[in-house]
Amino acid sequence: MNNLYDPRKRVLITGGAGFIGSHLIDRVLSQGHEILCLDNLFTGTKRNIDHLHNHPRFEFLRHDVTFSLYVEVDEIYNLACPASPIHYQRDPVQTTKTNVHGAINVLGLAKRLGCKVLQASTSEVYGDPAIHPQTEDYWGNVNPIGQRSCYDEGKRCAETLFFDYHRQHKLPIKVARIFNTYGPRMHSADGRVVSNFIVQALLNQPITIYGDGSQTRSFCYVDDLVDGLMRLMDTPESVTGPINLGNS
Numbered sequence: 211m212n213n214l215y216d217p218r219k220r221v222l223i224t225g226g227a228g229f230i231g232s233h234l235i236d237r238v239l240s241q242g243h244e245i246l247c248l249d250n251l252f253t254g255t256k257r258n259i260d261h262l263h264n265h266p267r268f269e270f271l272r273h274d275v276t277f278s279l280y281v282e283v284d285e286i287y288n289l290a291c292p293a294s295p296i297h298y299q300r301d302p303v304q305t306t307k308t309n310v311h312g313a314i315n316v317l318g319l320a321k322r323l324g325c326k327v328l329q330a331s332t333s334e335v336y337g338d339p340a341i342h343p344q345t346e347d348y349w350g351n352v353n354p355i356g357q358r359s360c361y362d363e364g365k366r367c368a369e370t371l372f373f374d375y376h377r378q379h380k381l382p383i384k385v386a387r388i389f390n391t392y393g394p395r396m397h398s399a400d401g402r403v404v405s406n407f408i409v410q411a412l413l414n415q416p417i418t419i420y421g422d423g424s425q426t427r428s429f430c431y432v433d434d435l436v437d438g439l440m441r442l443m444d445t446p447e448s449v450t451g452p453i454n455l456g457n458s
């Protein structure tokens with residue numbers, strides 16, 4: 211709810227104490243808006259938002275997105291969800307709940323407020339893809355019962371909910387399918403290739419080459435990803451996505 215006399219937006223970022231969320235917060239604050247950062251600190255940490263402790267336009271709410279919430283905001287970015295396999299497989303039932311109940315809760319909130327809501331989806335919705343590179347019209351190849359399904363299928367179901375709220379309730383939605391992102395504040399022990407390389411290099415250990423060394427990945431720097439998320443949020447209402455965000 212924009213205050214009648216105040217042009218600033220009040221922006222809710224779920225998962226705001228995480229790697230990407232904390233960078234998004236820095237950028238939105240730099241544009242003069244207010245931030246409500248919601249996080250249960252499952253993989254996120256207060257260290258990522260320590261520098262904002264006394265910021266007059268920043269507020270932190272320790273809350274689990276699987277429980278409903280009543281706040282007044284103008285825009286929502288839904289990032290709450292552990293992103294790396296070692297984190298999301300630790301409690302797979304909670305991962306599905308975070309994706310599905312979390313989506314239901316932020317969509318319900320957005321519907322009540324009539325505000326825009328952006329979902330941080332993932333390239334993992336393409337599963338073990340049969341085509342390369344994946345375009346947004348590819349439906350994916352996902353195992354519904356595997357160890358990664360809590361994340362992949364959870365994110366797919368969240369996308370379904372976003373598009374059903376859009377079709378059924380005319381809710382303004384945006385869906386970003388994020389590819390591998392790296393940068394400051396990423397988890398050093400998340401088991402992913404960039405963090406492994408960096409930690410091994412810092413410890414003067416040999417760098418692990420996966421497979422026969424011919425594997426490829428797309429890596430996007432976090433500042434560029436944040437740029438993409440904010441530009442997507444600012445698109446006209448007719449633009450819903452899904453939009454792939456990453457590096458070629």
Ligand SMILES: NC(=O)c1ccc[n+]([C@@H]2O[C@H](COP(=O)([O-])OP(=O)(O)OC[C@H]3O[C@@H](n4cnc5c(N)ncnc54)[C@H](O)[C@@H]3O)[C@@H](O)[C@H]2O)c1
Nearest residue numbers: 225227228229230250251252253254274275290291293391
């Ligand atoms: N980092 C990547 O390369 C990447 C790739 C694709 C998609 N994404 C998506 O982007 C988003 C952010 O990823 P990240 O890399 O910053 O991960 P992250 O683990 O650093 O951040 C996720 C944040 O969500 C919080 N969280 C988890 N469950 C929650 C719950 N139930 N209630 C409230 N907060 C909860 C965590 O505490 C953490 O702060 C995620 O939704 C992830 O799926 C990330």
